Amino acid sequence: MDILLVYGGRSAERRISLESAGFVAEVLDAAGHNLIRLEIGAKGEWTLDDGPVQLRALPESWKLAGQDGVVDFDLVFPVLHGPLGEDGTVQGLCEMAGWRYAGADVMTSSLAMNKVATKRMFEWRRLPVLPWITVRASRSLSTSELTGELSPPVFVKPARLGSSIGITRVDNLDRLEDALDHAYSYDCLLVVEKALDRAREIEVSVLGGPDGASASMPGEVLPGKEWYDYEAKYECEDSRLVIPADLSSDLASRLKTTAEKAFEVLGGTGFARVDFLLSPKGDLYVNEVNTIPGFTSISMFHRLWEASGIPPKRLMERIISEALTRRRIGRERPVGE
Ligand SMILES: Nc1ncnc2c1ncn2[C@@H]1O[C@H](COP(=O)(O)OP(=O)(O)O)[C@@H](O)[C@H]1O
Ligand SMILES: [Mg+2]
Incomplete structure (x- = not known):
């Protein structure tokens, strides 16, 4: 082809x-x-x-x-x-x-790229998300808004970026203004979200298909730094991936089902990596969906599939076949339909 x-x-x-x-x-x-x-x-x-x-x-x-x-x-x-x-x-x-x-179609892609839209869809589907608010560049965030559940520590993030770029963890209100400025330099739409302390980072790969999504086994990221920032992702040799993640079989199957739901509520086309935060007590939160996850030789997305029985070549064929058979908006029906 x-x-x-x-x-x-x-x-x-x-x-x-x-x-x-x-x-x-x-x-x-x-x-x-x-x-x-x-x-x-x-x-x-x-x-x-x-x-x-x-x-x-x-x-x-x-x-x-x-x-x-x-x-x-x-x-x-x-x-x-x-x-x-x-x-x-x-x-x-x-x-x-x-x-x-x-890969994902227009709607799945744009919803997944936007952390505000993603969280709203998750809340609508009653999927667990951490407390959060959205902030626009046109309006400043008063410290009184950051009270109760949303008092520091919080994460300040550009809504439509990835790779941890523009993200700051704020432990003290004095640092909030700088964190907002930094995030605004990348996007005019931001998310401020309650930090989950000592969170485990669990990831699940999903593939869309005519009969719905299917999920891989979960893997875990051990960031090698306090949190998984840009350096920990791409430069820190101490960051490690653990496949499969060390989890009870109950929790592993809940993660798979939740990953499928999270992907499907955004449209469920193409493929994605669904990222979770897991509290030390075992509470699970969906963090985000990446519709074009990292695809380097050591990336989680294809390694999870490989560990789940689908090696890279077969994975590509699944992705290609989903793309070729997907019904397109405003166009002719596929042959045989
Ligand atoms: N609410 C949170 N609590 C704890 N850690 C967080 C939280 N939000 C983000 N992080 C940390 O920041 C990293 C990047 O955040 P994420 O929302 O995944 O943005 P990106 O789209 O840039 O990957 C996460 O992998 C995690 O290490
Ligand atoms: Mg992420």
Whole structure:
């Protein structure tokens, strides 16, 4: 199959995308697919297999043209993390263009990328979330709003980013203003959330399908720092993944069911990694859903599937088949339907 691998991007998570794309390319290539590489540069420019590219909005299906003419492909595989990639924008472009694409659709992507929208959907479905409020840049947060359940320690986060970028843990109100300023430098929409002390970080991979979502076994992240910040994620050699997570079978199965529900309430298309925080007492909270989770050779997403009996090549085939059979909005029915 001819697959257009789209990677790089403008977001602060660009570097991670380059690493993830390397691994995805290796697996797709080994599975015999023909890869066409489209890199989105840090300033948003597109480069197709090292040359300039044009987008032609033709009737039915838009076309990409490189130096040697039109480039045809069967599927787009976006490996972009963060805004303008993981958030439904690139997926929307694919819908407009009439291109099938791997991973979550527009709605699942944009809901999952937005921590405010995600939490509202979780609350609606009665999935457990930590106490939180939303703050917009247009309005300052008075300290009186941070009382009771929401008194420090809290986490201040940009609503639509990932990789822990722009996030600060605030233990003391004196630090709140700086934390808000820092998060505002990335997004005008923020989340302030009660910190869960000594939380365990448990993650579950999910795959969408015509009969609903299916979940992998849970894994655990041991951050190697006080919390899983950018450095702990990508630079700290002490961070470790434990697969499977050391949990009772009851809790493991509750995590799987909750991960499926969390994914489905956001639309349940494509694939995702659902992240939880588990208190020392055993209380479980859904933290977030990543629709294009890290995909480097050591990433949790595919390692959880591998431990659950689906190695990377088969995982890719599942992802591709879900993408090819998904019913598209405003388009023809798939063959045989
Ligand atoms: N409420 C919380 N209590 C304890 N730790 C938290 C909380 N929120 C976030 N963290 C820590 O910050 C990390 C990043 O937060 P997260 O919401 O997952 O943002 P991102 O989308 O950037 O990954 C988490 O993996 C965890 O280590
Ligand atoms: Mg996270």
